[in-house]
Structures are given as C-alpha cells and as structure tokens.
Amino acid sequence: MAMWSLWSLLLWEALLPAAVHGAQVHGQIGGSVLLAAECPPGFQVREAIWRSLWPSEELVATFFRGAPETLYHSRFLGRAQLHKNLSLALQPLESGDSGNFSVLLVDTGGRARTQILQLKVHDAVPRPVVQVFIAVSGDAQPPKTCQVLLSCWAPNISDITYSWRREGTTDFGIEPSSLFTDGQVLKVSLGPGDKSVAYSCTVSNPVSRDVATVTPWESCHHEAAPGKSSYKDMVLVVVPVALLLTLAGLLSVWHPCYSGKKQKDICTDRVAPETENPLVGLQR
Template sequence: MFWIWVVEGVCWPLRRRMALWSLWSLLLWEASSAQVHGQVGGSVLLVAERPAGFQVREAIWRSLWPSEELLATFFRGTPETLYRSRFLGRAQLHSNLSLELQPLESGDSGNFSVLLVDTDGRARTQVLQLKVYDVVPRPVVQVFIAVPGEAQPPKTCQVFLSCWAPNISDITYSWRREGTIDFGMEPSDLFTDGQVLRVSLGPGDKSTTYSCIVSNPVSWDLATVTPWESCHHEAAPGNSSYKDVLLVVVPISLLLTLAGLLSAWHSCYSGKKQKDVCNDRVTPETENPLV
C-alpha cells in the first residue's frame, strides 16, 4: 500500500500540472503563437525559447490540433518521446528541448505547444502553428494568340500566356521577362490571380522569353517560353499558316465535291435517256395486234 501511495503521490502533481498547462495554453494561445513552415518529406524544428536565467526542470511537448496528443517530455534530465501519437518514431527531443519532426507528411499541419517549468516553479508556455506544404512541381505554360483588331499596330502579335501548376494548392503565380532589369509586370496585364499574362510583341521581341514562377513558402519552380514562335504572321518562308491552308484547301475541296456531283448526275441522266430509247424501240412491236 505504501508503494502505491508513493506512486500516486508522484503522479498526482503531474496530472495537476498537465491540467494547469492546458489552461495556460488556452490563455496564452494568441499572445505567444508563432508560425513554422515545413515541406513534405523534409524536417522541421520546433524551437523551445527560454529566457535568460530560466533553468528548465521539466518540459512537455503536445499536439493541440487537429488532435490533442502527448509527444515528448523532459523530467529530471531524462527525455522521452515513445508516446503513442501520430509522430511516434518521427519525433526527436534535442538537448536544448527543441522538438524535431521528420519526415513530414501532408497531414502534420496543426498547432503545437511546449510547457517549460524552471527550478523555481515558474512556467512558460509557447504555442507554434505548423503548416506543411507540398513541393511545388514545374508549371505548364500555354500560349494563346489573340485575334488581331483594327486598333492593333501592324507587324505586332498580342498573346496570352497561361500558367498552371498541377495537383497543388496554396501557391503564388508571378511572371518575369528575361533579360530586363524590371522583372515586374503591369497589374493591368495580369488576370486570374496572376495565372494569365497579356503580352504585346513586335519584331524586336523574336527572342524574348517569359518565365512563369510558381512558389509557396518552402519551394518554387519555373517554366520559360518564347511566345513569338507561336505568332503565325511571322511564319518562315515556304511554310504556310493555317489561314493560308484553309484558303487553298477549302475551295479545292468544294470544286472536287461539285464535280463529283455533276458527274454522278450526268451518268444517271445518260443512263435514264438510253433506257427510254430502248423502250421506244420495243413498244411498237408489242403493241401491233395479230390479225
């Protein structure tokens, strides 16, 4: 009985401290919250900040959201991370009491808290918000030629550049014109939250390239395109544009179709006429009555 009483005497203060810690974490949520970014497959370090002269005796790391779980503890110089949480086997408590999580998964985003207690009984609570992002893939850029208008200057080509990153969210789109000092674009030329860029090109822009940059807080990638190559009015000598092909192919196809119809009608008309002549020759012989 004495041994059980001693164990309960040790555990009860811990449970009481845990309850007080939960209350403090709710009260200090907004005051001490910080954001931490991580990448899927990588690692992140949740730093436990300690004031000068704060001699830590106990430390408790917990996950607050989406589920409340005990992740790691430090009591009397002994770290412990073997708790049955979703971070079992992926959590490491360092000597400075910061918690490292790896490898990160897309579902690891959430809120975390650490309670630090010093040798004088003072408590300090920190709340950290972890956001885990996917690695940004290389975007896809498509070029669309605008229909020339009456106000468009001659020998110019207006295009729309469309940028898209597949199977990802929480990304930002931006454009860069290579070879220039000013990388920014006019806001009036950007559409759909920066995914579409309108560009007016002239003969001096034949080798000008544009890059679409997709990024999130932990990664980025880009794709480059030379839009002048898609402008049909500057087709190479000997190559016909799709409009020239239509102007030639469509009339010839109509003439061939009309000729075929005339030929079929003529054949049918000739055959019918010949049949009528044969009938005229046979009819008198069959209509003479026998005397």
C-alpha cells in the same frame, strides 16, 4: 512519481493564463522541421511537455529532470526527436502533420510558460506549364505586332503564388495592369524586335519554387513558317471534318443498311426469311 508530475503539469497548464502564440512554421512533405521552444532570459527549464493539439490532443515528447521521452504512442512515434534546447524536430513530414503544437515549460523557480506554434506542411511545387494564346489580328492592331496571353498553371497544388519576369532585364518589368487571375495570366504586346524575348513564370509556396520559360514570338500566327499550319488554319480544317464525321456516324446509326456493302448484305439476309415465310405457308 513521473506520471503524477505529468498530470500535475497538465492540470497546472489548464489554470494558466492564455498561451503565447509563436510564429507559423512551414515544412515540406518528406522533409524535416524544427519547432523551437523559446525561453525568456533567466528561465532555467526543469520540465517540458510537447503536445499536438489537432486533430486530437496527443503527447509527443516530454522532459523531466534531465530525461527526454519521445516514445508516446502518438502519430509522431518514431518521427519525433527532442533536442537539448527542448526544440522538437519532426521528420519525415506527412501531409496530415499540419496543425497546432503546444509546449509547456516549467523552470526551477516554479514559473510556467506555454507556447503555441502552427505547423503547415506543403507539397513540393511541380514544374509549371506555360501556354501561349495569340489574339486574332484586327484593323485596330498596329502592323507587325502580336498580342499574346501567357497562362501559367501548376496542377494539384494549393497555397501557391505566381510571378512573371521578362528575361534580360534588371527588374521584373511587368505592369500590374497586364496581370490577370491573381497573376496566373500575363498579357504582352510583341513586335519584331521581341523575337528572342523570353518570359519566365515562377510558381512558389513557402517551401519550394519552380520556373518555366517560354519565347512567345515563336507562336505568333503571322510568324508561322511555310508548310506549318497556324492556329486559325487548324480550326478551319479540323472543325468541318469533325462535323462531317459526326454526321456520318449519326447516319450509320439511323440507317445501318447504308453504312457499307457488308451492312447491306446483312440487311438483305435479314429480309430474306421474312419474304420466304409466306410462300412456305402457301405450299403447306
């Protein structure tokens, strides 16, 4: 009788008008989420059916005459719980749980209502990485200033947004014209009075957020401490040395006999048999 009632409800739902689309629900991998069934005033539910519609249609939970059931062999087996108010709880969430869910509600008067909710499951946002890039000084640049590009990046995460804040101010204080690459890059101009000013990058998605803070003046090339190489000095030293090592490697490949004393001995040993063979032939 229960199975007959279930199939009757499914057939009834197919003949119903378009379903009511509910809000989008967000959850985090490893966490929990509640899919709420909304009932109009005076709607006394007698039967309910929860289904997952993607990637394949599956029964997740049902409610018939006061008896909830969640033991259907769907991918949510053991992770689904039907509450008394007919809302569906899922935990722990997995990355493949994202998709649409439908709930069919039938009241004691025979009225039916179908609601569809969209579940999106997200990764937790990791700590972002902030890099500081210093512009090369020029004549047009005011004295004792530092033009800085701040780049914020969070690896292997989708559906994220970037925002910047200048610490110590009541508002964000960031001009939209200073932001690039959808807010991922910030351009700032610093002076001697900004030595202790810090900038924070916030990376967020609908379920989590994290922040990284940097004091960019410490990386300015004209503030490099004695005995420490600036970015420009590093380029002037590393690039020529790398070129010399590359040329030396190529020379050793083309002329193995010139790559050292040991190699010269090996080449000499290789030449010796070739010079001895003609003499042996003559003696015979």
